[in-house]
Amino acid sequence: MDVEIIKNFMVDAQKKEQQQIVNNIVDMQIKILAAIYDKATTYTQLIIIVGYASFFGIWSFVKGYISEKCVLWSAIFMSVSVTIFVLFEVCKMIYTSWFLLKRDSTLKNIQNMDDPQKILDALRRHDKQVQRTTVRWGKFWCWIIVPTVLFAVIAIAMSLIGFIAGLLPTDQVEISAF
DSSP: HEEEHHHHHHHHHHHHHHHHHHHHHHHHHHHHHHHHHHHHHHHHHHHHHHHHHHHHHHHHHHHHHHHHHHHHHHHHHHHHHHHHHHHHHHHHHHHHHHHHHHHHHHHHTTTTOOOOHHHHHHHHHHHHHHHOOOHHHHHHHHHHHHHHHHHHHHHHHHHHHHHHHHHHHHHOOOOOOO
């Protein structure tokens, strides 16, 4: 009978150890995904901001060579792209601020704790929540970047086509859409 108890104890201990390994692997993957998302969005934001600045800079110089309708439509499409991008960034900023406030609250709560393990556990819980949310934002970002880029590409294409059409002699080219 003692052998059976020891056997069950060992099986339970082995299951707990395996579950801890699985939990560590999952935690590590979440950290990796969160870090990848942070770096990818920072790079993407930089490229998008430089793209907007370049578009509006070039556009302001060449809009005199583009038909009025083309200027307006390209401005509308680029404005939609900018609006989507900015709204997403504002939502992310608000959410990030909320998490910073939660972190501050967590830090205030742990000041009264005596047990270092409880302090570490509270910080780990908060960090896990932040990392999981970051991964969710990454999934949402994929849905935001597509219309952001699509509207920008349409605006750029319209401007380029309109500019090229404006450079050609008017008796050779007639673009009815613009």
